[in-house]
Amino acid sequence: MSEHSSQPESGNRAESDHVAVGSDPLNSHTTNASDATPVDPLDSCQEARDRYRGQLSSIDAELQQYSATDSKFGTVRVTLFFAMVIGIGFSTTTGHPFWIAVAIVAFLAFLVAVVKNETVRMQIEIRQNEARTLRRLCARLDRDWATLVADPIGQISDVVKLNERQRYLAGDLDLLGDSSLFQLVSMAATTPGQRTLAGWLTEPVDPAVAQDRHHAVAALADQRDARLRFYTLAREVGTSTGDPESFVQWASSPPWLPSRRWLSPWSNLTAVASVLCLIALVAATLMQDRDLTRISFFALIGIAVLNLSIASLMLGPVAQIFSVAIQSRRSVDDYAELFQSAELLPTDAPEGASSNELTARIRRTFLGDPGHGGQSAGLAMRELGSIAKAGALKHSAATFLIYLPLQAFGLWDVRVLRRLEEWKERYAKNAEDWFTSLGELESLLSLAALADEYPRWAAPQWSAGGFDSKNNSDSADDSIVRCERLGHPLLQDTMRVRNDVSIGPAGTLLLVTGSNMSGKSTMLRSVGLNVSLAMAGAPVCCSAMRLPAIEMATSIRVSDDLSQGVSFYMAELNRLAAVVEHARQLHRSAQAEAANGSSQRRESPRRLLFLLDEILQGTNSRERQIAVTRVLGMLVESGAIGAITTHDLELADEPELMRIAHTVHFRETITPDADGDERMTFDYRMRDGVSPTTNALRLLEMVGLGEESS
Template identity: 40%
Template structure:
């Protein structure tokens, strides 16, 4: 755990455990464009959870916006958990003791919340005691010569018949619990830690109250269940059949499990969901602890714009990260980001997007200050063509932009959150003339629908469009050409400046990588056949 923690701080992605990949649609509004999932992603950076419930809770928070009140409640919990390093590491360590930290609790929950399989059969409850007792008595009588015939064979055969009849139901019940009894014990250890921690935050106290107290508390009940599950004998054991024939052991184990089910089964889901929430909060708290200069954002319905002071990209190391101050909104305007290649436009858009995701999850953000309204993030940053689906790059970009436009329309009609859009190099897959017209129409429509956002481009004609100029707040990045033999040929400071970019660098980049071609090649002589 310590090695992983250091690797997270230093952003050494190759040294971190392989990232868990939640099921995410290819059309997700922002997951892939903003590196929320996958390798070198926000989820990989944050994920210190040890259970499937924790992973699913954390990924849900990162992949969908939470209501502001819920995000603010998490902020208080994160603030209390952040300095409690020992508690967070102990929680993770106890979770890792499970035999399979990817174990799906669904079968266990289905059993806990499902119907009894044997408890309603009163005759079986009586026979489970009387059958083995009769077998023992008659076997002893036969041994001492008190019976002329081996009468003990009668209850033995009956035991085998009853065991076979009840065996299928017993097997399913025991399998649902016994297969994960080590995981159940791990859950109990985690819950025991959380029920004894002296939390003062109201959100943490409410979560802890879910676990109950005393002998009926979640850790006590799960430990009891773990002991019951460990009593089951595997069918593959050589002792399984003799013990079943002599004692109907499976039937007794199932009756004990179903008594537990009747007492606590309806509470199990709430326990595991609360545990997953604790783990996800601990993950956000770890990010806050590792980055003490990050701040909690101000998330409020009354905000009509996103205002970020010295915002940086959370996935970059601190020594290479550059911070900028930026505003998106109010409605009726958009941020136009221009600049030459490699100057930092895409990184700025991702910085805004990733920090917005963190803000709405209840985390600290990589900025000196951030205020924003609740928003639905939509991006078009990393568009890909698809040979399998027969989709060209340009068509893929159009399909993506259609999703953004539809989301803005729905939001304006009152059906969802205000859209925050981040469009990188909009419509770069077509010619300049048509790109300018189409981009202008899309941007104007998004502005009209009340969405707020940013558009990056190095098409300076778009910045000069008289119909967009009144709506645009223009900023730019630039590059510096080195002078002198020891100076780098080109450098970037990644600092945002007001206005539209005045320089380009495509031809200089060509020369830097060795594509310094003669002008004559632009009009080559005909090739003779």
């Protein structure tokens, strides 16, 4: 287990809590137990940090070279442009072939310079995205929450929809939001990736699914270069108008052209007419027929004006469609490469499992299933890429001069749109599945970074216990959450203190006592965060962890709601009632499944893991003890396991709790310093038994609120 350094129990976020303590009046009286402590080998990620920084240095050097080249191309482009202008000017006034040749050569050289310059600028953009990706990877390892929050791909509030249980869990355990578990593990840049990863961190899951995820994450951890490439491409598409969410909406929308059927034949008619007029113009010029020349020329001008007017007045929505579906050839190519990354997934099943359902489905979606006639997402995106190549002509300075006559004389955008809607008709029904699978693949690759960076963090093991309906209990001792050297994953590696923690078996609970700031709340969050990591498919911040099929419920951060007339005490009661009902629902479900033949189940039924922090503080001490004992009795009777913290030492003496509780404590040490002032330190080590110390009055004195001496 991991304990904060001098952290208040009720702080908002793991890291911000610690910072707050360093700046409060207790600063001169508190100390961090790990100030001079070297990083535990279990937490060492220095190899990954050095690798990221080395890659950043290489990219910075490349960016300097590319910037210098870009500057040179800028000078060349300006020089060639002025040479072209001068050549045109002199050829117009003198008619000398030399100046005509100068103008033509300068124009062609200018186009070549533009094309090569765009290639350099594209490389600059790619390297910049790689640098942003690596800086995020480094910020995660440093627990630099300010940098992570400032990164636009870390903002998920608008895309994640949580039910009430998930919201409570996420808020109590710092699963989502600023300085959260999501910020630590997420490299997801697309909307489906962020939504999927947030769901995995807040939703319960069967052990088989979790094991499938773990198996894929372990296989992806070694694919360092491929993962970095994937993160960079995902960032490019996730921050563009071609984000998957917009793409799926376009794919499911009705086609635009059928209601404007005349546009396609008109584009064909004007293209044919323009070719005929051009032929007539050339022939008239050769025959020196001025009348035919004039008619052909003005006919071409008329077609161009008419088509450009149509494009300006009617094809505005088409440009918006292009910006989503084929923003650029590069965006579509990025998608095709992202989908092809499914090849990195393992093809074998996890140890002890008969199949790898998750990874097999992702591979089938992206790579196709020839045996079943499945459509490959990669093939579809390559087809879309050829359409994007045609649609991207106007976005490039090098090809705009080609696009302009095609649009003026043949309504090029209409032709591209027709091909695009034909593509949509073939593949639109699959688009949602593609991006659902993309979200899952992106989540697996995010978690793989954590597995690579912390190779000594453990892969959780899942119990396979069953439920005995006759005895109303587990048929085996598989209702225990056991964590060896459990740590808090959101703390910096140098601050983490570890402890062994066991919660269960059924019929018991863990009662955590201790004085203020000693680390009780942090212990609860350490358990909850690691259970969340285990269910998501990530490694856990432990040397070993074993857990049954569980769902979590918490009551740690509770607040009143004046707008609804709900007091703090009533808010706590409502939260606890929800926790108890959750436990009862799971218990009833387990009994029903056992009665109907639990031997047919692939998974053992889930039980509730509750984590309760200093509950029912809004009433007097005696009534609180009675109420807490009653609530805990209901949870234990429902087969739930869990932990509760308290600094009320009388609560630990309640006979009913003494019967079912295993009691542990955290403590502080108070010693005088050289000036005779008291200094309070915490070692954040969990010990058996009830806490022998309290510190509320001493803390009061330390901040200057003690009794005044007469």
